[in-house]
Amino acid sequence: MSKPNSIIGRFFYRIWKTVDVSGRLFIGLIAITLFVLFVRSCVSGPDLPKVNDGSALILNPTGILVEQEKYVDPIEKVIAGAQGANDLEASMYDLLDAIEYAKKDDSISVMVIQTNKLMGAYGGISKYQDLREAIQDFKTTGKKVIAVADWYSQGQYYLASVADEVYMNPQGSMMFDGMARTGTYFKSALDKLGVNVHVFRVGTFKSAVEPFIRDNMSDAAKEANIEWLGDLWKAMKTDIAGSRDMSVEEFDSFIENYLPIIQQHNGDGAQAALSSGFVDKLMTRGDFREYMINKVGLNDKKDSYQAIGYKKYLKARRPLIDMPSGKDKVAVIVAKGEIVDGNRKEGIIGGDSTARLIRKARLDDSVKAIVMRVDSPGGSAFASEVIRSELARAQKEGKIVVTSMAGMAASGGYWISATSDEIWAHPTTITGSIGIFGMVPTFEEPLNKIGINRDGVGTTKWSRSFDIMSGISEDFKAVIQANIEKGYDDFLSLVAEGRDMTKEEVDSIAQGRVWSGEDAHRLGLVDKLGDLDDAVKSAAKLANIDDYDVRFIKRELDPTEKMIRDILSNAKATGDYSALESVSAKTNPLLHAVNSQVKEIYRLIQNYNDPNHAYLHCMCEVK
Template identity: 40%
Template sequence: MRALWQIFATIFKFSWRVINFIRQAVCNLIFFLVLLIGFALYMQVQDSTIQPEKGALLVNLSGTVVDSLSSDSKLRQLGQELIGSNKDVQENSLFDIVKQIRQAKDDDKISGMVLSLSNFIGADQPSLRYIGKALKEFRDSGKPIYAIGDSYTQGQYYLASFANKIYLSPQGSVLLTGISTNNLYYKSLLDKLKVTTNIFRVGTYKSAVEPFIRDNMSPEARQSDSRWVNTLWSNYMTDVAANRHISIAELYPEPARLIQQLKASDGDTAAFALKNKLVDEISSRSTVEKMLKETFGWDQQNKNYNFISIYNYQITTPDLEKAKLPEIAVIFANGAIVDGPEMPGMVGGDTTAKQLRAARLNDKIKAIILRVNSPGGSVTASEMIRSEVQALKEAGKPVVVSMGGMAASGGYWISTPADYIVSSPSTLTGSIGIFGVINTFENSLDAIGVHTDGVSTSPLADATITKALPPQFSEMMQLTIENGYKTFINLVAKSRHKTPAEVDSIAQGRVWIGSDAKANGLVDQLGDFDDAIKKAAELAKLKDYEIKWTVTEPTVREILLGQVSASVNALLPEAMKIELPAPLRQVAEDINKQPGFFGNMNDPGYRYIYCLSCSYTQ
């Protein structure tokens, strides 16, 4: 009887587990189906177009501007809205924004533009300049641009400076602070944790390893960074002062003079901005609304002036005839370079190499633009991408590199085979150097009474993070790092028609801003994406062509599984961070900036070509 009961109990338990499994599976399938339907409806709403007969294009950018959207950017934005964040945190495509502004310039239904940028977080300076170029074209067409805002941050004000008229609220300000770099340094922390950091590097100015071995910036790194930071700020002030038809001294007085002028204004930042011609008029929201109503007409249904948001303004699709035209492919290398497939915000060596190979084997594609906006990363992944760029060149397809905010270290490595390199004057590039980092924890483990021992066939086989590195292994690592530096130098020397000694004199990990890179022969032309397209067409001898944008679409697995966990682990902290005041938000950015790369260092040879300081503050 007992045996029979055990058999019955076993069958019951098994059946219950099967039923429970089926129940969970069905519930999960229903959940994922609802998630997909919700996402599809969200995308449909986002893409809906409601346009008045005639009115303004409202450029109400929220979040950041990037070259290429992360594969999960729409999902992250949806997550932000689902958890109730009162500010949209999203990525915006630089090239879509420029296309929309240029289309609006020739659109009879668009009679002007309103820049409302209170939720715009920022972009790198080359991206701001490219949008500014489109704004200037719009303004020069005779259509007015009005910038409205309660206050303006540095990035917001750069775009606002292209407006015909800038409005500021009575309690507002124009916050121009300058540019700085702020990295975190871990030496004291690692010492307290008894972590042994083994550093292998070549390059006097290769400062990416300094956080592990110092508590502050080295004099060499300070000298190198000071040059490009000051040039970057000079470029910013020159552009904005020219737009506002004022002197740089009026735009950004010396601190002592600024305090004096602010005292004269009795601490009124809005009055200070008006007196220094940073803005054209101090007006309340109701007064600005009245002006916009008189300019663009009144939408009785929506109780607002006539406008269409840039998020609802659709880009006209190309004619079907263009399908027969030859193509210039645009492939993005946007973010730190890591081994394996692409991850959100990072360049996957496997993914980008496959895209380049596909372009090489596609007979319709006659030229390639490699858009690089990367501080570098893994040597192995960078070389995988570089070799595919070289294969394109050998196949007779011209490759033009268009550099974004940064194309440094590994970002420059992958650019070397290109037929032509176009850089913005404000691009950060160079950083020709290499390093390796291996942390071992023998002292940390010893402190808590854990020890490692065993046997090995050679000292090299005994290399483990739980023991001190064998001297032979350390020597081998340094030799491979030195070899990697020589390889880097020779690649640059061959592509830039220099001797290795000439390249070494401008290498050693030193970061160059675009204008200096041009003077040093590291790039061919100072310009923007339009110049890169023009050059690619010229090299491929194309008069008529179509631009083919290479975009990585998220897989079903990423949508169904990856984003569910990401919404809990990533979206909530991000939403909390955006609610912080601007200074505290910047601290959070500084904290997240470095671990974002260091947590994904996955080069199989522990070798990296990465520029830490290139992620500068706007």
């Protein structure tokens, strides 16, 4: 760009040059930072954490418990760490592995559960149950489990209550609020804006489209939701009551009489929890530190008790290289998130990318069985069938296919599971929602109001039958509805084939209705109740193999991702983010929160990419 002669031109030229130079400088600083970290990592090599004898294992998950962590760009992840941002997700398998290693490790004498940064569990409560079961197994060794927190939310306490001893800060509190399914409804707003939302669906209970066509939850949706929510709530309160040696009636009484109880204790939630038997003792952070020092001794720095966090512990105990063996294998493929067409990275189920993982297992002669670990509310009908058909191909070639349902496997999540040789679910899995819908918004009215109009010609009546700026013809609406009805009939046929039922029997429990795993088992939609380990053992038995390895089939990182991961992992391990901090600025928390909400809405709309505009989706998150 040549330098202009005019004053205004020179002014904007200087601005452009400043931006250009700043951009080049920023990119250069990042490149230098990556090079320095690369050299440092090459020179220093892996620095494994030390596990002192008698240490406490700190189980302190941060963020949302998930089957599979969502893919985050490595540079963004490290910069977030440099800014002090917490992890947004915690891998269930990292937690379960740490518990399993610690169970057999003489260097670990006690487990400490810290729940202050635990934000919830994706898809329901089954992940809490998996952790509770693993911790119960850990306790069979005679090692103590201690829980401590400044306060407890309902989910945090559900996990903590499995401990032998439960402590809380004197300034803390806890309250149980039960479970709810609450939606946001947009019909009136869309009507005011003039947006026409054309909905095509089959199923009395298919409520995923209700936010766009109603201002409240339908009676049918309320009926279905309260039933499966009741099953989940019953399981949670039964587990908590059993762990705290109280009856379910006593638990219910605490909730129903919480107001007079808290008033009796002058608003002191900590004392109310203590007197009602939910915590064993109130301790400040300093008190708990001294208590643990007396139990396990001082750490090397002499400033706290001897302990190691579960992530550092995994680095010390988990093998760096997964060495291949000559054994037969049960392949596990995790399908977590919404189902969309095409290729996606971790956290979203891409039809093509997930089928590729299945194909990898299918073509491996050492793999005798495939276990699909499904944790999904569904999504694209086309992508769901891409995945299911690849599983069916594996079955035709002699592989056993077993589905293990995690927190939820509904709509498209059930579609990909329907023809498995066997289906396992947790009693609290959210599943079913066998139905289908299509949804297309058009914007002709708001555009016309501001003077924007569409017009044209076409060679057939279909040429201009669908335009988001001018509407949908009645004939084209009928075509879409026919396609949706065929999709529902296909869904019924798949389930009938896979479950050895008639289509009429499936239809009577389908219609988009959501069920708990317990009810789904009773109705024949699920074969057995159990966790992933149960499903893997059953898959091996069906494949007639006794001595086998379990292998998680994952997406292979491309060379660039590998290089960046290796370079930046050293910085993360040492906590040395100084170079990255120099080229990053902290985000305003309010702007970050608003931006996150906008991104979530955009992501939801963007993921509606089915080529036929047909969706198998369940809006069944627990709030």
